[in-house]
Amino acid sequence: MRLVRVEHDGGPRWAVVDGSILGLIRDPWPGVAVATGERVPLKGARLLAPATPMNVVGMSRNTGTADRKLPARHLTPLDALRHVLGFTLSNDVTARGLQAGDPLWTTAKGFDGWTPLGPWLETALDLSDMRLTLSINAVPAESGSTAELARSVVEVLVYIPSFMTLGPGDVVLTGAPGAVGRIRPGDRVLVSSPFLGRLESTVAAEPVLADAGAAS
Amino acid sequence: MRLVRVEHDGGPRWAVVDGSILGLIRDPWPGVAVATGERVPLKGARLLAPATPMNVVGMSRNTGTADRKLPARHLTPLDALRHVLGFTLSNDVTARGLQAGDPLWTTAKGFDGWTPLGPWLETALDLSDMRLTLSINAVPAESGSTAELARSVVEVLVYIPSFMTLGPGDVVLTGAPGAVGRIRPGDRVLVSSPFLGRLESTVAAEPVLADAGAAS
Structure with missing residues (x-):
């Protein structure tokens, strides 16, 4: 599974890459990808660093x-x-x-x-x-x-x-x-x-x- | 001014030390201490590390x-x-x-x-x-x-x-x-x-x- 962090609706969101579509999910850190149902095209999406590390x-x-x-x-x-x-x-x-x-x-x-x-x-x-x-x-x-x-x-x-x-x-x-x-x-x-x-x-x-x- | 982070009502809160009393404030990082009006005794308070550093x-x-x-x-x-x-x-x-x-x-x-x-x-x-x-x-x-x-x-x-x-x-x-x-x-x-x-x-x-x- 390919996960990205993407700018969407004014905030950073997580998404699963599904071909040319991003399926938005909730915060994946518990270890599961729960879809929110929102879908946006990968093309034109602004991808962010896929981690916000403390260390x-x-x-x-x-x-x-x-x-x-x-x-x-x-x-x-x-x-x-x-x-x-x-x-x-x-x-x-x-x-x-x-x-x-x-x-x-x-x-x-x-x-x-x-x-x-x-x-x-x-x-x-x-x-x-x-x-x-x-x-x-x-x-x-x-x-x-x-x-x-x-x-x-x-x-x-x-x-x-x-x-x-x-x-x-x-x-x-x-x-x-x-x-x-x-x-x-x-x-x-x-x-x-x-x-x-x-x-x-x-x-x-x-x-x-x-x-x-x-x-x- | 003396600032502490204290456990209160199930969460960490910031406070100003005023003698034996803690006057709770909002997040002081903008550089100002805005009182919420809540006051708790210093005695018995559980003080936390006064910073949650990223670096x-x-x-x-x-x-x-x-x-x-x-x-x-x-x-x-x-x-x-x-x-x-x-x-x-x-x-x-x-x-x-x-x-x-x-x-x-x-x-x-x-x-x-x-x-x-x-x-x-x-x-x-x-x-x-x-x-x-x-x-x-x-x-x-x-x-x-x-x-x-x-x-x-x-x-x-x-x-x-x-x-x-x-x-x-x-x-x-x-x-x-x-x-x-x-x-x-x-x-x-x-x-x-x-x-x-x-x-x-x-x-x-x-x-x-x-x-x-x-x-x-």
Whole structure:
């Protein structure tokens, strides 16, 4: 099932994508999609980020086999996945120039408007080997697969809640498997994946040179 | 003016402390306290954390003169302070044992229930030289003054919004000026200050040895 948040009647609403039609639903966070009966065309609809997170937690040092470690904790994948509403794309932006002077990465990761999310949540998806592609100004930059992540998507979704309670709308970034590239003000950045669609954004003129990373 | 969040009639409410009485008000985030007319005794009231932050940003390497640097940006203190509703106490807990293996401090700072806040917000306060005291199991551990911070409270409140927009309820921790101490499961930790009251908490049995830090 494909869920979107959409601007409708002056407020953000949730909807299920049904071909070219959006079927509005109630807040899906209890884990069920209850239709309100309202239907609007997908074409022309203004899609919003499909989450309003209180916490965004990202995995660092998770981009390739060099970072691979044995799982440190007892894994209970089914429990972890039971609390996941869906999967989406993100551009995990980093200001490389600020990382050297900011070992906690607060400024390097925290500017307004960074970490865009979308275009939709896919509620059922095999993430063991999903291709993620990054294009900058319509030129394919890099591509990677979730199979290359040091810790798999499921391992990450078990690990994070082992020390931090995640709530409805919270977001876990798994890290960008190989798909990174330098971005500059004005660049059009496209993160895409066969089952998660296309997430496009334009780099604002501020504040610094940064790297994009296609993440899920 | 002293503002508290209090449990009343099944929900959290804001109130102004007027001696031994709480005068309930509407949401104070627009910057004005509009009384609802309801009054309840302070005694027996269940006070809640006086903020429900989307972001909690803490200053690291800000605890003493050794960290002092020249201001890096043009300072506009009045603009920064105009958006501050008030000041409160926090216990800026750190799992020292986890910091070595987690350079981003996500686990070392992020456990559920850490960073308690309270007991109230003081809306007007001179924070240039305010004493902060940490006691563990009723034994005074350390004491420091905001005058010892490498960057002053005002400098911090100018710096953070220079790269990140703060919203109503967001919290900035200034760092603990000298007032730190080792805590263990079962310890009673008290952070106190002449004008900000007493913030008490008990260390849960999980997960690790940690340090407390009296912060504002």
